[in-house]
Structures are given as C-alpha cells and as structure tokens.
Amino acid sequence: MYKSKKSKIITILFLLLGAIIMVFPLYWMITTSFKTLAEANQVPPTFTIHDFSLEAYGRLFDKMPFLLYLKNTLIIVLFSFGGLLLSALAGYGFSKYEFKHKEVYFVVVLATMMIPYQVTMIPNFLLINKLGLVNTFAGIALPGLVSGFTIFLFRQFMNSIPDEIIEAARVEGLSEFQIFFKIVLPMSKPILAIQSILVFIGSWNSFLWPLIVAQSQDKYTLSIGLSLLQGQNTSDVPLQMAGATLMIIPILIVFFTLQKYILDGYNLSGIK
Amino acid sequence: MNSLKKYPYLFIGPAMVLLILFFILPIVVALGISFTDMDLVGLNDYSAVNFIGFDNYKAIFQDSEFGQVILNTLFYVVVGVPLVVACSLTIATAINFVSGRIGEAFRGIYYLPAITNTVAVSFVWMFLYNPSHGLINYFLMNLHIIDSQIAWLSDPAYAKFALIILAVWKGIGLNMIILLAGLTAISKDYYEAADIDGANAFQKYFKITLPQLKYPLFFVIVTTTIGWMQFFDEVYMMIERESANAKSIALFIYEHGFKMMDYGYASAASIVLFIGIITITIIQLKVSKEN
Numbered sequence: 001m002y003k004s005k006k007s008k009i010i011t012i013l014f015l016l017l018g019a020i021i022m023v024f025p026l027y028w029m030i031t032t033s034f035k036t037l038a039e040a041n042q043v044p045p046t047f048t049i050h051d052f053s054l055e056a057y058g059r060l061f062d063k064m065p066f067l068l069y070l071k072n073t074l075i076i077v078l079f080s081f082g083g084l085l086l087s088a089l090a091g092y093g094f095s096k097y098e099f100k101h102k103e104v105y106f107v108v109v110l111a112t113m114m115i116p117y118q119v120t121m122i123p124n125f126l127l128i129n130k131l132g133l134v135n136t137f138a139g140i141a142l143p144g145l146v147s148g149f150t151i152f153l154f155r156q157f158m159n160s161i162p163d164e165i166i167e168a169a170r171v172e173g174l175s176e177f178q179i180f181f182k183i184v185l186p187m188s189k190p191i192l193a194i195q196s197i198l199v200f201i202g203s204w205n206s207f208l209w210p211l212i213v214a215q216s217q218d219k220y221t222l223s224i225g226l227s228l229l230q231g232q233n234t235s236d237v238p239l240q241m242a243g244a245t246l247m248i249i250p251i252l253i254v255f256f257t258l259q260k261y262i263l264d265g266y267n268l269s270g271i272k
Numbered sequence: 273m274n275s276l277k278k279y280p281y282l283f284i285g286p287a288m289v290l291l292i293l294f295f296i297l298p299i300v301v302a303l304g305i306s307f308t309d310m311d312l313v314g315l316n317d318y319s320a321v322n323f324i325g326f327d328n329y330k331a332i333f334q335d336s337e338f339g340q341v342i343l344n345t346l347f348y349v350v351v352g353v354p355l356v357v358a359c360s361l362t363i364a365t366a367i368n369f370v371s372g373r374i375g376e377a378f379r380g381i382y383y384l385p386a387i388t389n390t391v392a393v394s395f396v397w398m399f400l401y402n403p404s405h406g407l408i409n410y411f412l413m414n415l416h417i418i419d420s421q422i423a424w425l426s427d428p429a430y431a432k433f434a435l436i437i438l439a440v441w442k443g444i445g446l447n448m449i450i451l452l453a454g455l456t457a458i459s460k461d462y463y464e465a466a467d468i469d470g471a472n473a474f475q476k477y478f479k480i481t482l483p484q485l486k487y488p489l490f491f492v493i494v495t496t497t498i499g500w501m502q503f504f505d506e507v508y509m510m511i512e513r514e515s516a517n518a519k520s521i522a523l524f525i526y527e528h529g530f531k532m533m534d535y536g537y538a539s540a541a542s543i544v545l546f547i548g549i550i551t552i553t554i555i556q557l558k559v560s561k562e563n
C-alpha cells in the first residue's frame with residue numbers, strides 16, 4: 001500500500017509539471033496584456049505585473065472595432081445553433097424511422113467526415129459566389145451548418161430513447177414534429193448541451209472559411225480582426241496579448257462553468 | 273404506417289441537402305476544376321474557362337515548391353502524430369492512475385489549450401518564440417543550453433519544430449480525453465485477475481491496458497494523422513510567407529486558390545492531398561486489421 005501511495009505522489013508531481021507547461025502560455029498572455037509597452041519588452045522579463053496598466057486594451061479598442069467583430073462572431077454562432085437543430089432532426093430521422101435507402105444516406109453522412117477541408121474550400125467558394133453570398137453572414141455560416149459527425153452523435157444518442165415512448169405519443173395523437181419537439185428534444189438534453197458547447201467553441205474559433213468569404217471589414221469576425229493585428233503591430237506585444245485575451249476569456253468562462261458537462265460528454269458520444 | 277412515409281425525409285432532408293451541397297458535390301466540382309485553367313476571370317464568366325487536361329497535375333509535380341510542401345507535411349505527420357499520441361497516452365494513463373478529484377482537475381487543465389483560438393495562441397507563441405524578447409530563448413540562454421539567440425520561426429532548421437511544439441500543446445487535450453474515456457471503460461476484473469497471477473505493473477499495462485485501448489487509440493491515430501495532413505492555421509499565422517521551408521500543403525492550396533486565384537491549379541493540389549489522405553488512412557486500416 002505504501003508503495004502505491006508513493007507512486008501516486010510521483011505521478012501527481014509529474015502531472016503538475018506538465019500542467020504548468022500547459023497553462024503557462026495563457027498566464028503569460030494575460031499578464032503581458034496588463035503590462036506597459038516598456039515592461040513587456042524588458043529583458044530580463046518580469047514574471048508578475050510590476051506596473052499594472054490597461055493601456056494595451058485602450059490601444060486595442062482604438063485600432064480594432066472590437067464590438068463590431070464581436071457582434072459578427074455572435075451572428076455566426078447563432079447560425080450554427082440553427083444548424084445544430086437541423087443535425088438533431090436528421091439524427092432523429094436516422095434513429096427512429098425506416099425508409100428506402102436509409103443505409104445509403106447514412107453512409108453519405110459518414111463519408112462527409114473524411115473529406116478534407118482543402119478539397120471543399122474552392123468549390124464551396126464557387127458555389128457561395130454563384131449564390132451571391134460572398135461577403136454575407138449566410139455565406140460564412142452555410143457550409144459549416146451541419147456536420148456528419150454531429151448527426152452521427154445525435155443518432156447514437158437517440159437510439160437509446162425507447163420506441164414505446166414514441167409509439168405511445170402517436171397513439172395520443174401527437175404529430176411527428178410535436179413528438180420530436182415536445183418529447184424527444186427534451187429527453188436529449190445531455191447531448192444537446194455538449195453539442196451546443198462544442199458548436200459555440202467551434203464557430204467562435206473558426207478562421208479559415210470566414211477569412212475566405214468575409215471580404216470587407218463590416219463582416220469580419222473576431223478571429224479575422226485579431227489576425228490583422230499581426231504585421232502592422234508586431235512590436236506592440238501587449239496590444240496583441242490584449243486581443244488574444246479577449247478572444248480566449250469567453251471560451252475559458254464557458255469551459256470552467258460547464259467543465260464537467262463538456263468532459264463527461266465525451267463518454268456520452270460513444271467514441272470508446 | 274403509410275401516412276408516416278414522408279416524415280423521415282422531412283427530418284433528414286434539410287441536413288442531407290446541405291451535406292450533399294457542401295461536402296459531396298464539391299469533390300466532383302474540385303475534380304472538374306482541376307482539369308481547367310479557371311481563375312478570377314473564369315469565376316464570374318464560365319465561358320472563359322478552358323479544359324486543359326492533366327496540365328495542372330503535370331505542373332504541380334514539376335513545381336519545386338509543391339515537392340517541398342509535401343515533404344514538410346510528411347515531416348509534420350511523421351514527427352507530430354507520434355508525439356501527440358505518446359503525450360496524450362502518457363497523460364491519460366497518469367490521470368487515470370491518479371483518478372478522483374485531483375485527476376478530474378488535471379483533466380480540465382490539460383484539455384484547456386484544445387479549446388483556445390488558434391489565431392490568439394499563435395500571437396502568444398510568437399511572443400514566446402521571439403528571438404530577442406521571447407521567454408524560450410531567455411530560459412535556454414540562462415540555463416546555458418544555447419549561447420546565441422535562436423530565430424525560432426524564421427530559421428529553417430527550427431521553424432517546423434516550433435510549429436510542432438505549438439500544435440502538440442494544442443492537440444493533447446482532445447486526444448487525452450478520448451483515451452481517458454477508453455481507459456476508464458476497461459473492466460477492473462482484468463486487473464484483479466492479473467494481480468492473482470502475480471503480474472507486475474508493466475505487464476498489466478502492455479498485456480491488458482493497451483490491447484483494451486485498441487479502438488480509441490486507433491481512432492486517435494487516424495484522426496490526428498488526417499488533422500496534421502491538413503495543418504493550416506498555425507502555419508498561416510506564424511510562418512513568413514516568402515519561405516517555402518515550413519509551408520504545409522494546406523497553406524500551398526490556400527495561397528494558390530485565394531491569393532493567386534489560380535483555382536484550377538489549387539484544386540489539382542487539393543485532389544492530390546485528398547488521394548494522399550485516403551491512401552494513408554487505408555494503409556492504417558490494413559495495418560491495424562493485420563494486428
């Protein structure tokens with residue numbers, strides 16, 4: 001017993017060391033964002049903030065229309081929640097109905113997970129262009145609205161909902177869509193929760209596609225706006241760190257409040 | 273039951289239309305465009321697009337930059353994948369061993385980098401890698417590991433490693449969670465039986481844990497390989513565009529497609545990448561089946 005306690009302590013120390021490396025870049029980002037330009041460029045560096053300053057945030061808001069980019073990003077997030085509903089509907093369709101060529105359709109769903117982004121990127125741009133949606137929020141959101149993986153996870157979860165419940169609801173005279181919205185969706189809360197969080201994080205962080213479709217500043221998302229701080233402001237490190245901090249903090253808040261949901265959600269998703 | 277017939281299609285219809293439109297159809301379109309000289313003019317006037325057969329493919333295989341980005345991408349895969357998988361497995365094993373509340377806390381901390389925005393963390397790491405003000409050179413010089421500043425991101429000898437370190441840092445979280453879920457699912461009975469047989473910790477790990485972890489491990493290896501083959505965000509943000517040295521195939525495709533507007537050429541490169549990904553995935557499937 002003594003031996004196993006000792007090895008546990010060694011393991012914890014090992015994990016602690018690794019954890020410091022994992023967290024340090026974020027600590028460095030946040031502290032640097034509150035330093036003055038002089039302190040941030042100082043050698044040797046200061047590991048705590050000596051001269052607390054909000055100047056970098058002031059310069060950031062001067063240089064970058066942060067609120068506009070935030071609004072644009074949230075619009076994209078809203079779109080993706082709509083997409084989540086479409087995925088849930090499809091997951092239910094695959095889970096609870098029998099229909100012709102069901103297997104074929106489902107193979108199509110699974111196949112979409114293996115197609116690299118670089119292949120779809122140019123054709124999707126042509127399509128969005130043809131639809132007249134270049135430089136619109138719809139154009140940014142549309143190609144990523146549903147994903148094969150999300151549909152797959154919804155189907156997996158809904159397989160565990162007993163058919164009897166649905167049959168009973170039919171007998172009581174509920175329509176098919178009423179059954180979905182009043183019975184199935186409320187029962188799917190765990191998978192909805194984890195998927196909503198992942199969709200939020202995904203669309204908040206998305207970069208490449210918005211970069212291609214958004215062509216004027218009024219459509220830029222936070223990721224694009226932030227990437228523009230590179231180049232013309234390379235020497236203003238606190239400014240860049242302030243931007244990075246504002247980009248990452250909302251995600252950290254979501255993560256820490258819903259941590260257990262998110263991490264346990266991977267057990268739920270059945271990739272075991 | 274007959275009256276229910278239309279409902280499945282109403283449920284799956286919208287999602288299926290989007291998947292076919294934005295995932296399946298593009299493969300056909302990309303293949304088609306790769307045989308043409310489509311450019312910015314052709315984008316709005318399809319009559320200006322000419323069929324040029326295999327010319328794009330011939331050209332990319334004679335393009336020395338394309339050769340370089342293929343080698344770079346293979347380097348990312350060969351070094352990056354084992355590194356991410358080994359780190360994730362080690363950490364998942366350690367967390368599973370510690371378990372309890374402490375284990376849960378570590379699980380959260382190690383997952384953290386996985387959800388950060390790549391653009392944002394690229395800035396942070398560019399600062400850490402900065403030759404004169406960066407912390408990494410500062411530490412290495414103070415510890416006398418190096419005696420002159422390393423230009424991490426512009427020196428060809430270091431740029432790829434610098435990117436790999438960042439991507440490993442970011443990639444551990446998700447894989448660790450998947451492996452950890454697999455580890456906790458292994459029945460305790462196996463270990464109890466092994467204890468009775470007098471097996472030591474290493475024997476238990478290699479005879480019970482790893483074989484039981486086969487599926488999650490395979491999932492992690494395949495998805496990580498595909499991910500590294502499409503390595504883009506970090507490279508785009510951190511590497512000087514002029515140098516082909518650390519450029520990935522994904523960045524090459526992006527530049528030819530959306531900077532030079534050479535859609536035909538970029539599509540041909542993307543089809544080559546697609547074939548590469550399919551080939552490697554099939555090899556992995558075959559190898560895993562034999563074992």
